[in-house]
Amino acid sequence: xxxxxxxxxxxxxxxxxxxxxxxxxxxxxxxxxxxxxxxxxxxxxxxxxxxxxxxxxxxxxxxxxxxxxxxxxxxxxxxxxxxxxxxxxxxxxxxxxxxxxxxxxxxxxxxxxxxxxxxxxxxxxxxxxxxxxxxxxxxxxxxxxxxxxxxxxxxxxxxxxxxxxxxxxxxxxxxxxxxxxxxxxxxxxxxxxxxxxxxxxxxxxxxxxxxxxxxxxxxxxxxxxxxxxxxxxxxxxxxxxxxxxxxxxxxxxxxxxxxxxxxxxxxxxxxxxxxxxxxxxxxxxxxxxxxxxxxxxxxxxxxxxxxxxxxxxxxxxxxxxxxxxxxxxxxxxxxxxxxxxxxxxxxxxxxxxxxxxxxxxxxxxxxxxxxxxxxxxxxxxxxxxxxxxxxxxxxxxxxxxxxxxxxxxxxxx
Amino acid sequence: xxxxxxxxxxxxxxxxxxxxxxxxxxxxxxxxxxxxxxxxxxxxxxxxxxxxxxxxxxxxxxxxxxxxxxxxxxxxxxxxxxxxxxxxxxxxxxxxxxxxxxxxxxxxxxxxxxxxxxxxxxxxxxxxxxxxxxxxxxxxxxxxxxxxxxxxxxxxxxxxxxxxxxxxxxxxxxxxxxxxxxxxxxxxxxxxxxxxxxxxxxxxxxxxxxxxxxxxxxxxxxxxxxxxxxxxxxxxxxxxxxxxxxxxxxxxxxxxxxxxxxxxxxxxxxxxxxxxxxxxxxxxxxxxxxxxxxxxxxxxxxxxxxxxxxxxxxxxxxxxxxxxxxxxxxxxxxxxxxxxxxxxxxx
Numbered sequence: 001x002x003x004x005x006x007x008x009x010x011x012x013x014x015x016x017x018x019x020x021x022x023x024x025x026x027x028x029x030x031x032x033x034x035x036x037x038x039x040x041x042x043x044x045x046x047x048x049x050x051x052x053x054x055x056x057x058x059x060x061x062x063x064x065x066x067x068x069x070x071x072x073x074x075x076x077x078x079x080x081x082x083x084x085x086x087x088x089x090x091x092x093x094x095x096x097x098x099x100x101x102x103x104x105x106x107x108x109x110x111x112x113x114x115x116x117x118x119x120x121x122x123x124x125x126x127x128x129x130x131x132x133x134x135x136x137x138x139x140x141x142x143x144x145x146x147x148x149x150x151x152x153x154x155x156x157x158x159x160x161x162x163x164x165x166x167x168x169x170x171x172x173x174x175x176x177x178x179x180x181x182x183x184x185x186x187x188x189x190x191x192x193x194x195x196x197x198x199x200x201x202x203x204x205x206x207x208x209x210x211x212x213x214x215x216x217x218x219x220x221x222x223x224x225x226x227x228x229x230x231x232x233x234x235x236x237x238x239x240x241x242x243x244x245x246x247x248x249x250x251x252x253x254x255x256x257x258x259x260x261x262x263x264x265x266x267x268x269x270x271x272x273x274x275x276x277x278x279x280x281x282x283x284x285x286x287x288x289x290x291x292x293x294x295x296x297x298x299x300x301x302x303x304x305x306x307x308x309x310x311x312x313x314x315x316x317x318x319x320x321x322x323x324x325x326x327x328x329x330x331x332x333x334x335x336x337x338x339x340x341x342x343x344x345x346x347x348x349x350x351x352x353x354x355x356x357x358x359x360x361x362x363x364x365x366x367x368x369x370x371x372x373x374x375x376x377x378x379x380x381x382x383x384x385x386x387x388x389x390x391x392x393x394x395x396x397x398x399x400x401x402x403x404x405x406x407x408x409x410x411x412x413x
Numbered sequence: 414x415x416x417x418x419x420x421x422x423x424x425x426x427x428x429x430x431x432x433x434x435x436x437x438x439x440x441x442x443x444x445x446x447x448x449x450x451x452x453x454x455x456x457x458x459x460x461x462x463x464x465x466x467x468x469x470x471x472x473x474x475x476x477x478x479x480x481x482x483x484x485x486x487x488x489x490x491x492x493x494x495x496x497x498x499x500x501x502x503x504x505x506x507x508x509x510x511x512x513x514x515x516x517x518x519x520x521x522x523x524x525x526x527x528x529x530x531x532x533x534x535x536x537x538x539x540x541x542x543x544x545x546x547x548x549x550x551x552x553x554x555x556x557x558x559x560x561x562x563x564x565x566x567x568x569x570x571x572x573x574x575x576x577x578x579x580x581x582x583x584x585x586x587x588x589x590x591x592x593x594x595x596x597x598x599x600x601x602x603x604x605x606x607x608x609x610x611x612x613x614x615x616x617x618x619x620x621x622x623x624x625x626x627x628x629x630x631x632x633x634x635x636x637x638x639x640x641x642x643x644x645x646x647x648x649x650x651x652x653x654x655x656x657x658x659x660x661x662x663x664x665x666x667x668x669x670x671x672x673x674x675x676x677x678x679x680x681x682x683x684x685x686x687x688x689x690x691x692x693x694x695x696x697x698x699x700x701x702x703x704x705x706x707x708x709x710x711x712x713x714x715x716x717x718x719x720x721x722x723x724x725x726x727x728x729x730x731x732x733x734x735x736x737x738x739x740x741x742x743x744x745x746x747x748x749x750x751x752x753x754x755x756x757x758x759x760x
Contacts (some may be wrong), residue, residue, distance in 0.1 A: 082739055085736050086694065086740060087695035133699055134699075190742070217604045390742070393604055394738075394739040395739055395741045398742040399742075400557070
């Protein structure tokens with residue numbers, strides 16, 4: 001529709017506009033906002049990009065309450081609907097994402113193949129597609145709420161000097177083994193750490209969940225009664241908020257067993273030979289990240305955002321993610337960028353034929369001869385126990401969890 | 414207005430502010446306020462175009478804002494005031510061009526009849542405090558479980574323990590607080606499970622109340638509402654439409670007990686919605702559309718169809734409310750909590 005021409009347009013001619021490089025603002029967490037990725041994207045795309053990296057809750061809060069402060073939201077599917085229902089985002093037209101067709105079935109259909117375990121909780125496919133009425137659901141449509149990108153299957157790490165070798169019989173129950181007393185840490189985010197705690201509580205037989213991905217109030221209360229009892233017994237060392245902090249806890253031998261994220265294993269230093277990443281018999285706690293478009297985007301700014309989304313899955317960013325232990329939804333594109341040795345180690349679960357560098361492209365994070373815990377991508381993706389999830393009772397759980405975390409960390413001071 | 418008419422309009426002639434057999438009886442304060450404002454508009458003391466704001470009226474009438482809000486809505490339905498681009502309401506019919514007139518209502522020397530003044534003042538001390546406490550308690554529910562410290566509440570309100578107990582017993586009666594095993598007064602938490610259960614109750618009660626109300630529905634009021642919406646470009650908030658559905662239809666069912674059940678059952682979910690709106694949650698235009706469909710069916714006297722539609726609508730709203738409740742998790746509780754409510758810790 002042509003805009004009406006204002007009648008009083010007799011202003012003096014304005015000075016020519018300053019030519020400014022256009023900038024794309026990305027809001028996210030340090031899971032994926034890596035400086036090498038930003039620098040490479042700027043070089044490839046020809047516009048400036050700024051990253052704003054926050055912790056999970058601050059990131060969600062900002063995304064929901066200040067939707068004009070960013071262009072692209074780089075976060076996880078499990079807290080997507082919080083921001084989506086706030087009306088802060090706009091649907092993504094998959095017709096404009098060249099790599100869409102190559103995204104694998106883990107994100108699109110809920111499992112890596114039809115026989116793989118789906119896991120409880122928020123599989124990304126359940127929140128992926130925009131449904132009539134703007135709700136989110138699994139029925140495929142041209143429009144999606146978040147472009148699936150980085151993901152992983154998390155477990156816990158433990159110190160072999162305390163627990164010995166447990167290969168083949170590693171259970172989440174190990175977190176509440178008597179040897180873990182005073183030496184246990186959990187990640188402090190409610191939609192993540194809660195499930196490490198819940199998988200462990202169920203593994204030791206303290207609580208039984210009908211659906212661990214959508215707990216009832218009674219189940220939540222039982223879980224917290226258990227956690228508070230363990231807290232009083234002195235089990236918890238602390239709750240951490242970044243992979244770096246977790247690694248430090250291991251390096252300083254403050255903990256012997258804890259929730260663990262992949263990048264943390266790359267910065268264990270001397271301790272790395274003593275710390276094992278478990279492949280739990282009950283399965284992994286999975287998570288999936290993605291990119292969303294801010295509601296306010298239009299015109300040239302929207303084009304830039306689409307270009308960034310498409311670029312993100314074209315291989316280079318995925319290779320950087322692989323070097324910190326994360327997978328990406330278009331593995332075939334990543335394979336083109338990684339060396340054969342890197343691909344075999346990170347995706348195929350093979351033995352490292354040479355020393356491998358991390359996401360910074362310089363530091364050696366994997367020594368020759370090492371083998372990734374849990375095997376290949378396909379094997380790990382087939383053993384999902386539960387997804388990081390904002391359950392129906394998420395608000396109730398988050399508040400109990402916040403009190404639990406505060407109490408645990410206060411005990412240590 | 415003659416005294417008996419006035420009292421009829423007040424709807425409180427017998428019981429205003431009195432204790433009835435030892436039981437505290439609520440008065441319809443918004444009716445009292447509406448009556449007082451109506452009389453002053455008629456006499457011209459409240460001039461055409463005057464901007465009516467809740468806060469100053471509440472201060473003048475020595476009441477909280479909620480009943481003023483309700484009174485202004487009544488006057489709006491009567492076409493005595495209307496909404497405009499700014500905050501508040503303008504005196505005068507919608508469609509008549511009037512310049513907003515901003516005056517301090519305290520300087521207008523309103524004529525408030527002795528009966529109304531008395532009725533407003535006679536309400537027990539506890540009642541004047543009650544609305545504020547109810548609002549505070551209701552809005553804490555979404556943030557988890559809280560203990561109400563009686564002494565703190567007394568200090569906060571500047572009232573005696575007796576008054577505090579009256580307030581608490583009313584909150585208890587309305588299902589907003591309960592006593593736990595340690596004999597502490599506990600509010601909350603509002604869980605997804607309780608939201609779901611309350612909506613199940615709504616699905617059972619409200620369509621049936623609508624059926625019972627068939628001959629008592631204010632069909633003219635619905636017509637006025639639809640006509641007014643047809644003339645206005647402003648989107649109407651769905652919660653206001655829900656309130657209109659209650660006032661014009663469902664609460665007219667000839668069964669007081671049923672209406673009370675419905676009101677009490679809705680209270681925590683309505684409170685949660687209000688708390689979320691204050692946080693800036695966007696409007697749900699789809700829900701508003703569903704209320705307009707309902708009003709269309711009711712206007713066409715298709716009450717059975719409307720009742721069935723209402724039941725489905727409530728099913729959808731239950732899921733939306735649960736989704737909204739998840740959102741609350743990103744909001745910290747600190748800014749919303751009054752001093753007499755303290756987070757309850759299970760040890």
